[in-house]
Amino acid sequence: MTAKKENAKRLGIFLLIVSLFVLLYFVFIKPMNESNTVFFIIYYCLFSFSPAIASLITRAVTKEGFRDMKLHLNLSGNLKWYLLAFGLPLIFFSVRILLPVIISGHSSWLRGFTFQKVLATVFMLASLTAVQSIGLLGEELGWRGYMNQKMEPLFGTFVTCLIGGIVWSLWHLPMDMAGWLDGECTLSYSLMMCGGRLLLLTCFGTFLMWLTKKTDSVFPAVVAHFMFNQSQGAWGELLAQGNIPENADLGMISSVFEYATMILLVVVFIGLLLREKKKSPKTA
Amino acid sequence: MTGLVYKEWKQNRWFILSMIPCGFAPLLALLLLREQITSADNIALRIGGLIAGFLAAGALQLLVLRGDDHKLWGYWITATADGYKGFLRVKYEMIFGMIVLFLFSLQFVDMGYCAVAADMKSKDIGSISSIALLLGFTQILFRAIDIPFTYRFGSKKGSIIKLICMVTLAIILGAVLIFSTEHIDHIIDTAKDLFRENSSLILSVGLVLCLALYYLSYRITCRLYLKGVEQYDS
Numbered sequence: 001m002t003a004k005k006e007n008a009k010r011l012g013i014f015l016l017i018v019s020l021f022v023l024l025y026f027v028f029i030k031p032m033n034e035s036n037t038v039f040f041i042i043y044y045c046l047f048s049f050s051p052a053i054a055s056l057i058t059r060a061v062t063k064e065g066f067r068d069m070k071l072h073l074n075l076s077g078n079l080k081w082y083l084l085a086f087g088l089p090l091i092f093f094s095v096r097i098l099l100p101v102i103i104s105g106h107s108s109w110l111r112g113f114t115f116q117k118v119l120a121t122v123f124m125l126a127s128l129t130a131v132q133s134i135g136l137l138g139e140e141l142g143w144r145g146y147m148n149q150k151m152e153p154l155f156g157t158f159v160t161c162l163i164g165g166i167v168w169s170l171w172h173l174p175m176d177m178a179g180w181l182d183g184e185c186t187l188s189y190s191l192m193m194c195g196g197r198l199l200l201l202t203c204f205g206t207f208l209m210w211l212t213k214k215t216d217s218v219f220p221a222v223v224a225h226f227m228f229n230q231s232q233g234a235w236g237e238l239l240a241q242g243n244i245p246e247n248a249d250l251g252m253i254s255s256v257f258e259y260a261t262m263i264l265l266v267v268v269f270i271g272l273l274l275r276e277k278k279k280s281p282k283t284a
Numbered sequence: 285m286t287g288l289v290y291k292e293w294k295q296n297r298w299f300i301l302s303m304i305p306c307g308f309a310p311l312l313a314l315l316l317l318r319e320q321i322t323s324a325d326n327i328a329l330r331i332g333g334l335i336a337g338f339l340a341a342g343a344l345q346l347l348v349l350r351g352d353d354h355k356l357w358g359y360w361i362t363a364t365a366d367g368y369k370g371f372l373r374v375k376y377e378m379i380f381g382m383i384v385l386f387l388f389s390l391q392f393v394d395m396g397y398c399a400v401a402a403d404m405k406s407k408d409i410g411s412i413s414s415i416a417l418l419l420g421f422t423q424i425l426f427r428a429i430d431i432p433f434t435y436r437f438g439s440k441k442g443s444i445i446k447l448i449c450m451v452t453l454a455i456i457l458g459a460v461l462i463f464s465t466e467h468i469d470h471i472i473d474t475a476k477d478l479f480r481e482n483s484s485l486i487l488s489v490g491l492v493l494c495l496a497l498y499y500l501s502y503r504i505t506c507r508l509y510l511k512g513v514e515q516y517d518s
Contacts, residue, residue, distance in 0.1 A: 035403050036398075036399035036400070036402045037396075037399045037400050037403045039399065040395060040396050040399035040400075044395060044396075045396075072285070072286070072289075073377060075373075075377075116482065116485050117484070117485075119488075120484040120485040120487075120488045120489075122488075123485075123488035123489055123491065123492045124484070124487075124488040124491065126492055126495075127421070127488065127491035127494075127495060128417075130495055131387055131417070131420055131421070131424075132387075132388075132417075134384050134385075134388055135388065
C-alpha cells in the first residue's frame with residue numbers, strides 16, 4: 001500500500017471513530033438532560049476525550065505505533081511560541097469584543113475593565129493555563145496531533161486548514177444542536193450558531209496548526225485552545241460588570257471587527273504555513 | 285532529552301501513575317467515614333479527604349527524587365550531552381506534571397461525585413475544585429522548596445537541613461509576633477483591608493508567584509547541583 005493510501009485509511013478510521021462518538025452524544029442527548037451522572041459520563045469521560053481516544057485506537061488498529069504523538073514539551077527555543085499561544089487568543093478576543101465598544105463610543109460599558117481587574121484576570125488565566133489546560137489534550141492530541149498530520153500529505157496545507165476546521169466544528173455539532181433538540185431555541189438559531197462556530201474554529205484552527213508545526217509539540221496548541229475557551233469567558237465576566245443595556249446592539253461595526261479579526265488571523269497564519277512549507281526540504 | 289524522559293518514566297512510572305488514585309482520596313474518605321455523613325454535599329469530609337490526598341501525593345512526589353543522590357550518577361549525567369541541567373529540567377517538568385495529574389484526577393473525581401450526588405439528592409452539590417486548585421499551587425510552592433535542598437545535600441541530609449531551616453524560620457516568626465503584640469491587631473486589620481479590596485489581584489499574583497518561584501527553584505538547583513554532587517556518598 002502506498003504511503004498516501006495508508007494515510008487515507010488511517011484518516012478514515014480516525015474520522016469514523018470520532019463520528020461514532022458524535023453519534024453517541026446525539027443518542028444520549030435526552031438522558032443527558034435528565035441526569036447529571038449520564039452527562040458526566042458521556043460528555044466529560046467520553047466525548048471531550050474522543051479525538052484523543054480515536055487517535056490512540058487508530059494507531060493501535062493500524063499498527064502505526066505511538067511514535068510522533070508530539071507529546072514533548074519542547075520548551076527550549078519555543079518559549080516565545082508558548083507565550084504567543086497564551087497571548088494571541090487574549091488579544092484576538094480583546095479586539096473582537098472591546099474595540100467595537102470603544103470605537104462606537106460606549107466606553108462606559110467597560111466599567112468592569114479597571115487596570116486592577118484586567119491584571120488580576122490575566123494573572124489568573126496565566127496560572128490556570130499552567131495547571132488546568134491539560135484537559136484539552138483530549139482534543140488536541142486528536143485534531144492537531146493526528147488528524148492534521150494525516151490530512152496534510154493528502155490535501156495540502158490550505159485544504160487541511162479548511163477541512164480540519166470543518167471537522168473540528170462539526171464535532172461540536174451536538175452541543176450546538178442540543179438547544180434545538182431540547183426545544184429551548186429554534187432550528188435557525190442553532191444553525192446560525194453552527195455556522196458561526198464553523199467560521200471561527202476554521203480560522204482559529206490555522207493558528208493551532210501553525211503552532212503545532214512550528215514547535216513540533218501539541219502543548220502550545222493546548223495552551224492556545226485553553227486560552228481561546230477561557231478568555232471569552234473572562235472578558236465576558238468583566239463586561240457583565242458594566243451597565244450594558246439589555247437590547248444593546250453595535251450594528252455594523254461589531255460585525256466588521258468580528259470578521260476582520262478572523263480574516264486577519266487566517267491570512268497571517270496560512271501565509272506563514274505556506275512560507276514554511278516552501279522553505280522545508282522536499283522529500284520524495 | 286528523550287532518553288532522560290524514558291529513564292524517568294521507567295524509574296518512576298508507578299509514582300507518576302499513583303497521582304491518579306490520590307485524586308480519589310475525598311471519595312475514599314466518604315466511603316471510610318460513611319457513618320458520619322450528615323448532609324448531601326459532605327463538604328467537611330471531602331475537604332478532609334482532599335488534604336489527605338494532598339499529603340499522600342506530596343510524599344509520593346518526593347520519592348521520585350530518591351536514588352539520584354550518588355556521586356557516580358552526578359558525574360555521569362554532567363558528562364552527557366544534555367548535562368545536569370537537562371536532567372534537572374526533566375525532573376522539574378516531571379514533578380510539575382505529577383502535580384497537574386493529581387489536580388486533574390482530583391477535580392475530575394469531584395466533578396463525578398457532584399454529578400452523582402446531585403442526581404441522588406435533586407439539588408446542586410458544592411464543588412471542592414477551587415480548594416483543590418489552591419492546594420495544587422501550595423504543592424508547587426512546597427516542591428520548589430524541597431528540590432534544591434534534596435539536590436544540594438542529598439535526600440536524607442537535605443530533609444533534615446530543610447526541617448532545621450523551617451523550625452528556625454518558625455521560631456523567628458514566632459519571636460517577631462511575640463515582640464510586636466502591640467502592633468499585631470493593626471497589622472491584621474491592615475492585611476484584612478488590603479485583602480478585602482484586592483482579593484482577586486492578591487490571589488492571582490500569589491498563584492503566578494508560585495509558578496515563578498518554581499522556575500527560580502530550578503535555576504537555584506542548577507547552581508547548587510555540582511556542589512551537592514561533591515558531597516554525595518560521604
